[in-house]
Amino acid sequence: MTETAAATGGAHHSLRRGAATIAYHHTPAARRAHDGGEHDGGALPGILFLGGFMSDMTGGKATALEAWAVGQGLAFTRFDYQGHGASSGRFADGTIGLWADDAVEVLDRVTSGPQILVGSSMGGWMMLLTALRRPERVAGLVGIAPAPDFTEDLMWDLFDPAIRRAITDDGVWLRPSEYGPDPQPITHALIEDGRNHLLLRGPIPFTGPTRLLHGQRDPDVPWQVSLSLAAALTGDDVRVTLVKDGDHRLSRPQDLALLCRTVGDLVRDLAGASSLSTEV
Numbered sequence: 001m002t003e004t005a006a007a008t009g010g011a012h013h014s015l016r017r018g019a020a021t022i023a024y025h026h027t028p029a030a031r032r033a034h035d036g037g038e039h040d041g042g043a044l045p046g047i048l049f050l051g052g053f054m055s056d057m058t059g060g061k062a063t064a065l066e067a068w069a070v071g072q073g074l075a076f077t078r079f080d081y082q083g084h085g086a087s088s089g090r091f092a093d094g095t096i097g098l099w100a101d102d103a104v105e106v107l108d109r110v111t112s113g114p115q116i117l118v119g120s121s122m123g124g125w126m127m128l129l130t131a132l133r134r135p136e137r138v139a140g141l142v143g144i145a146p147a148p149d150f151t152e153d154l155m156w157d158l159f160d161p162a163i164r165r166a167i168t169d170d171g172v173w174l175r176p177s178e179y180g181p182d183p184q185p186i187t188h189a190l191i192e193d194g195r196n197h198l199l200l201r202g203p204i205p206f207t208g209p210t211r212l213l214h215g216q217r218d219p220d221v222p223w224q225v226s227l228s229l230a231a232a233l234t235g236d237d238v239r240v241t242l243v244k245d246g247d248h249r250l251s252r253p254q255d256l257a258l259l260c261r262t263v264g265d266l267v268r269d270l271a272g273a274s275s276l277s278t279e280v
Contacts, residue, residue, distance in 0.1 A: 012024060012025045012057075012086060013025065013026065013110075014086075014087075015105070015106075015109055015110065017082075017101075017102065017105050019088075020082050020087070020088050020089055020102075021087060021088040022079060022080070022081075022082065022087050022088075022102055022105060022106060023057070023079060023080045023085060023086035023087045024057070024077060024078065024079035024080070024106055024110055025057060025066075025077070025078050025079070026075070026076070026077045026110050026111070027066065027069070027070050027075065027076045027077075028075050029044065029046065029073060029074060029075040030070075030073045043271065044073075044074055044267055044270075044271045045074075045113065045114040045115055045116050045139040045140070045267060045270055045271065046074060046075030046076065046077065046111055046112070046113060046114070046115045046116070047065065047069050047074055047075065047076045047077070047115065047116050047118060047263060048077045048078075048103075048106070048107060048111055048115045048116070048117050048118070049061075049062045049065060049066070049076070049077065049078040049079075049118045049119075049120075049123070050103055050117060050118065050119040050120070050123030050124075050126045050127050050130070051078070051080070051081070051084070051120055051121075051122075051123050052120045052121030052122045052123050052147075053121060053122040053147075053150075053184070054084065054091065054177070054179070054180075054182075054184055055084065055120070055121070055122075055123075056080050056084050056085025056086070057078040057079055057080050057085055057086075058085065059120075059251075060249075060251045060256070061120055061144065061249075061250070061251055061256065061259060062078045062120075063078075064256040064259070064260070065118065065256075065259060065260060065263065066078060068260040068263075068264070069263075072264070072267075074267065075111065075112075075113075077106065077110055077111050077115075079102070079103075079106045079110070081094065081098075081099040081102045081103070081126075082094055082098060082099065082102055087102075091185060092172065092185040092187055093189075094190070095189055095190055095193035095194070096125065096129075096151065096190070096193050096194045096196075096197045097193050097196060097197060098193075099122075099126060100125075100126055100129040100130065100133075100197065103126045103127075103129070103130045104130055104133055104134060107130060107134055107137060108134070111137075113137075114137060114138070114139035114270075115137055115138060115139060116138075116139055116140045116141070116142060116263060116266060116267065116270075117130060117131060117138055117140075117141050117142070118141075118142045118143075118144070118259075118263060119141070119142070119143050119144065119146060120143075120144040120145065121144070121145050121146070121147045121150075121220070121221060121248065122147055122150065123144075123146075124143040124144070124145070124146020124147055124148060124229075125146065125147055125148040125149070125150065125197070125199070127141055127143065127146075128141070128146075128148055128199055128204060128206065128229075129197060129199075131206050131208070132204070132205070132206065135206065135208075138206075138208060139208060139209075139270050140208045140209040140210065140211075140266050140270060141206070141208065141209075141210040141211070142210075142211045142212075142213070142259075142262055142263055142266065143210070143211070143212045143213065143214075143226065143229070144213050144214075144250055144259065145213070145214050145215065145218055145220075145221045145226075145248050145249075145250060146212060146214075146221075146225065146226060146229055147220075147221045147225065148198075148199045148200055148225070148229060149194070149198045149199060149200045149201075150194075150221065151190055151191050151194030151195075152191070152194055152195060152198060153200070153225075154220070154221065155186060155191065156191050167186060167187070167188050167191060168188060171187060171188045171189075172185050172186065172187045172188070173185075173186045174186075199232065200225075200228055200229065200232055202232070203232055203233075203234050204229070204232045204233050204234065205234050206233055206234065206235060207233075207234055207235035207236075208235060208237070209235070209237040209238075209266060209269065209270070210230075210233055210235065210237065210238045210239070211238075211239050211241070211262050211266055212226040212229060212230060212238070212239070212240045212241070213226075213241050213243065213250060213255075213258060213259065213262060214226040214240065214241070214242055214243065214246070214250075215242075215243045215245070215246025215247050215248060215250055215255075216242050216243065216244050216245075216246065217244075217245060217246060217247050218246065218247055218248040219247070219248060220248040221248060223242055226240050226242075227240060241258070241262070243255065243258070
């Protein structure tokens, strides 16, 4: 593992995965005092944040949750998939399987002990795939507009025939993005590989506590996806919170406060840390 200066200031670390370099930022657990009492951050689950499609680890949700977690003495990790942010590789070469492997690699090599996986949009798919591969390491899940199976259900199934032909014949279609000036390259490999990782076609055998947050004005991932995911998970401790005026990002101050409260409540439920604050 190496340390380099991050483009946004401060420092990030990187680990090698074959020829690839995965950038990450990790803050270990620390002992903190709250309201006259203490808890040992090392005895509490850590938090691993998994970002979305064409997002990076410097986004508002990741950094806001990190600031809250560090203030509570909790271990916190955020990272960039290959082709994202400060990691190596081209986005157009990425697939669901490749990015899921990145997530497992970070879980295995950067974090220790039980972790709460927090997945935003595509990161919600990544957290599920990671939990299924490492159930002994995952204490709970928090999804923010989770988008499992999006390459099939929200891309391929909704694309018109001309777009499907472009993807099949040319190998890629450049989709205009509402979230930045650069178009999103939707590749044939992304679609095909996504079919190897579909989850909502049957039960999802994860029984840990799961919390799902979803805006009802989300134009990208319908809020009903969270209901489908809740139904597919085999565990009973699953709660869905719908934000009536929330969009896909859920990055407004009130949304970030909801996220921190949700993660804080889950940490407290898992570890009985009565002194843990849920205030942002």
